[in-house]
Amino acid sequence: MFKMMVEIPGYSYPIIFERGIGSRLGSETKKIFRGQNIALVTDENVARIYGREIRESLEGQGFTVNIIAVPPGEKSKSLSVLEYLYNSLLDAGTRRDSLIIAFGGGVVGDLGGFAAATLMRGIPLVQIPTTLLAQIDSSIGGKVAVDLPRGKNLVGAFYQPKAVYIDFNFLNTLExxxxxxxxxxxxxxxxxxxxxxxxxxxxxxxxxxxxxxxxxxxxxxxxxxxxxxxxxxxxxxxxxxxxxxxxxxxxxxxxxxxxxxxxxxxxxxxxxxxxxxxxxxxxxxxxxxxxxxxxxxxxxxxxxxxxxxxxxxxxxxxxxxxxxxxxxxxxxxxxxxxxxxxxxxxxxxxxxxxxxxxxxxxx
Ligand SMILES: NC(=O)c1ccc[n+]([C@@H]2O[C@H](COP(=O)([O-])OP(=O)(O)OC[C@H]3O[C@@H](n4cnc5c(N)ncnc54)[C@H](O)[C@@H]3O)[C@@H](O)[C@H]2O)c1
Ligand SMILES: [Zn+2]
Structure with a gap:
């Protein structure tokens, strides 16, 4: 396990690097989140490969888990998918004392992160990047966004997560x-x-x-x-x-x-x-x-x-x-x-x- 702190004025959070941390997500989450309700925002590919394992790990620690999977790809970083996500999050009982886990590539990190930043003026967020690009780039720095038809990332926010977990094992299934x-x-x-x-x-x-x-x-x-x-x-x-x-x-x-x-x-x-x-x-x-x-x-x-x-x-x-x-x-x-x-x-x-x-x- 290797931990790197990101310290910005008034706030700091860890990036934790550990092979296999994804399969122990429940116990890791227990360390940083005292609430009950977790919404896992992901895409359909990632949900198919890892959804069950992640759900079992979180439920094993007594959390209530709702997995919300959007279609894979950049087209999901849109206002219409964002609206679908807001509704799904609310249907899943997400409140300000819930936790949103953005679990996937940069698309899921940006979309799930923006939903977390804006729904009810902010829900605590954990980033679990599963692509190389997301592990080295999009999950770090707090930029979250969706696209408009006229350009990428035109609607966005700066929103720092509570933690970022990086599991190198996720790269094994990446195309x-x-x-x-x-x-x-x-x-x-x-x-x-x-x-x-x-x-x-x-x-x-x-x-x-x-x-x-x-x-x-x-x-x-x-x-x-x-x-x-x-x-x-x-x-x-x-x-x-x-x-x-x-x-x-x-x-x-x-x-x-x-x-x-x-x-x-x-x-x-x-x-x-x-x-x-x-x-x-x-x-x-x-x-x-x-x-x-x-x-x-x-x-x-x-x-x-x-x-x-x-x-x-x-x-x-x-x-x-x-x-x-x-x-x-x-x-x-x-x-x-x-x-x-x-x-x-x-x-x-x-x-x-x-x-x-x-x-x-x-x-
Ligand atoms: N916020 C930032 O600072 C920042 C920085 C760089 C890029 N980005 C954004 O990141 C996005 C691109 O991210 P990306 O390249 O991760 O694309 P992506 O999220 O679309 O993921 C790429 C593909 O890999 C699949 N996938 C993800 N994890 C997998 C795994 N472990 N095993 C198998 N398949 C997996 C996904 O389903 C998808 O089909 C762009 O929207 C870009 O704007 C944001
Ligand atoms: Zn880039």
Whole structure:
């Protein structure tokens, strides 16, 4: 067992890393929750694999448990599924002295977390992330949200859980594509903050040789440090958006169907790094190393055929951007990132650098 405390002003909570902690969830929950009623928010895939075990573990400790499973996938991070969830939670007798456990990938963490943040102005929350991406990223930092048709995460809150439990065993049932998806974010942490992790990954032959018991806590530590420094996402935390400006735009452009989040971020990291190297804003040779890393985990790096104008339009609509340009995260070199404001004029330049080979047509 390994415990890491997240300390933000006025509040602290543990991230507990332990193989098999999922099957002992009842006794763990007993340590932090004195109430009776637990609502377990999950998705149908996760419920099918783990629902029974988790229910037995919690009921074994005398809790009343209601499992609410939403359809898997990003489409569940919607206002209509949120409304269904609020109603199901109320039907299950959820009150302010209940506990909501968000048990699943990032979709469940964001949706269940947002429901916990807002139902009756806040119900205590525990996060149990079951994908690699959720274990190293979405379950930490307290951001919870749902999407609107016009963009991702547009309705959200900052809501810290009582605890986060990370069980490496959950990764055993994860589809390879989703493991690689999470590796996209692992590469991001290495690229923005940690040259040693970057070199360690370069030495790996593929995902089989990554020691997740070491890498997951390591990534959580990086995220936690950045989040603690900047809880409300104004400065340092922006570094975590490396690859996300273009990544989010690509996800949206393809209606969340072509790329997983981590794949879109992989393309975003590489395309911006390649361009910024050409602009002289990143040390030469960085993009090649980044690509080598992404290739190892079968993550995409080149921009697919897209209408660049439309991509730029989507980027301009992004809530993180301003009228004059975007604050984007670039690499100085592997392991070091910085924030650069790029005017929209220059942004067009970045795209035109790539347009010869990649653009289908304008407009
Ligand atoms: N809040 C944040 O700070 C933050 C950060 C990064 C990403 N996110 C959000 O996270 C979401 C993506 O999360 P995700 O990649 O975990 O996707 P996801 O939640 O859709 O999970 C991916 C797939 O894996 C399945 N699954 C989950 N755990 C499993 C397990 N142990 N075994 C077998 N199958 C399992 C799910 O049913 C789903 O089909 C996006 O909505 C993104 O916006 C949020
Ligand atoms: Zn991300």
């Amino acid at each position: 390879k594509r989703f493991l690689r998806d999470g590796l996209g974010e692992v590469v991001k942490y290495a690229a923005i903050r940690d040259r040693k992790l970057f070199d360690y990954l370069l030495d790996c032959s593929g995902e089989e040789c990554v020691d997740f018991e070491k890498v997951i806590p390591h990534c959580c530590f990086i995220k936690k440090e950045i989040v603690v420094e900047d809880e409300k996402d104004r400065g340092e935390r922006m570094l975590l958006n490396f690859g996300h400006t273009l990544g989010h735009a690509l996800e949206k452009y393809f209606h969340y169907e072509k790329f997983t989040h981590g794949e879109a971020v992989a393309v975003g990291m590489y395309v911006f790094t390649e361009s910024s190297e050409l602009m002289g804003w990143t040390k030469k040779g960085t993009a090649v190393l980044l690509k080598r890393l992404l290739d190892k985990f079968f993550l995409p790096s080149s921009l697919p055929i897209v209408k660049v104008d439309r991509i730029v339009e989507i980027i301009k609509e992004d809530k993180k951007n301003f009228d004059t340009g975007i604050n984007t995260v670039l690499l100085e070199e592997p392991g070091k990132a910085y924030i650069k404001n790029i005017s929209f004029q220059n942004l067009d330049l970045i795209y035109s650098l790539l347009s010869g080979q990649l653009v289908e047509g304008k407009g």
